[in-house]
Amino acid sequence: MADATNLRGIATEIAALQRIAFDKSRRIQSITGQVKMLALNALIEASRAGEMGRGFSVVAQEVRAIGAEVETVARALEVELSNRIAGLQVRVRSFADESQTQRLIDLALNAVELIDRNLYERTCDVRWWATDAALVACAAEPSPEAATHATRRLGIILDAYTVYLDLWLCNLKGNVIAHGRPNRYPGLIGRNVADQDWFRRAAALPDGEAYVAADVMGQPGLGGAQVATYCASVRADGDSRAGPIGVLAIHFDWQAQARAIVDGVRVAQEDRARTRVLLVDARNRVIAASDGCGVLEETLPLAAGGRLSGADQDPRTGRIVAFHRTPGYETYAGLGWYGVIVQTPE
Secondary structure, eight states: OOOOHEEEEHEEEEEEEHHHHHHHHHHHHHHHHHHHHHHHHHHHHHHHHHGGGGHHHHHHHHHHHHHHHHHHHHHHHHHHHHHHHHHHHHHHHHHHHOOOOOOHHHHHHHHHHHHHHHHHHHHHHHHTTTTHHHHHHHHOOOHHHHHHHHHHHHHHHHOOOOOOEEEEEEESSSEEEEEOOOSSSOOOOOOBBBTTTHHHHTTTOOSOOOEEEEOOEEGGTTEEEEEEEOOOOOOOOGTTTTTTEEEEEEEHHHHHHHHHHHSSOOOOOGGGGGGGEEEEOOHHHHHHHHTOOOTTTBBBOOTTTOSEEEEEOOTTOOOOOEEOOOOOOOTTOOOOOHHHHEEEEO
């Protein structure tokens, strides 16, 4: 599809062509008006000359007739060009609007695809680390020595994977028995998280291949930081088919990563001030915003109506809301999130 900027340039050229055609038509009509006036003066002089001016009178009448015919042609040309150019302008404007709308939908898809690929890796991480021997041993027999070893192991993982704020190993009662950053987040050991939705769902997972992807939330245990929590069950002997003995929860540093996603969407520099890039969850709650406003508080009035993608324009304000639902990535089906581009008219 043609680029909207190029189409707007074509529309500008067409408008310039229309002005030129109008000006030239008016010039032709002005010249023919002068010719007709000269012909009229010639007829008057021929009449005064009597018989001697009869031949000249015939020429003057022919010139007058030709001037009238040229004027008629010029007027017809002006009308036809005006109508054709107006129709062409409408078509170009329609193509430009369509191109721009599709561009916004593509940007919305780009935003949600980028985060999907990122979060797919999180589902792999949590299932892999839940089989770590140190974590399995601590969940099976949470002695001080086992907890120390598990804490050290979780700290090593966090040093390598900087996208996480903390990793929590919980027993089946929901008590945190080890975590990777005791110095940054003191007082977590023994904290009970059994009332949190992600833990309840994780405790009921059928096997070690399954995982929980929780909604983005402010986590009280991490100072209210915005996190996307992913969980897997720790199984006896690290066997995915064995019974559960604990839950591993990994807290993805949502705010930093989401901000990088919405800021990285390729909005033209001249459009940035009037464009808002958003990620919203399945409840239309804003979970990331390029302007930083309304995160975890605003509910976007997104009328997707079950559509995978689309764009709606407010007839009163001209504001366009383009959206695309998560397509998922690999084995990660996504959580029904949408990438959204909100753009106000120029």
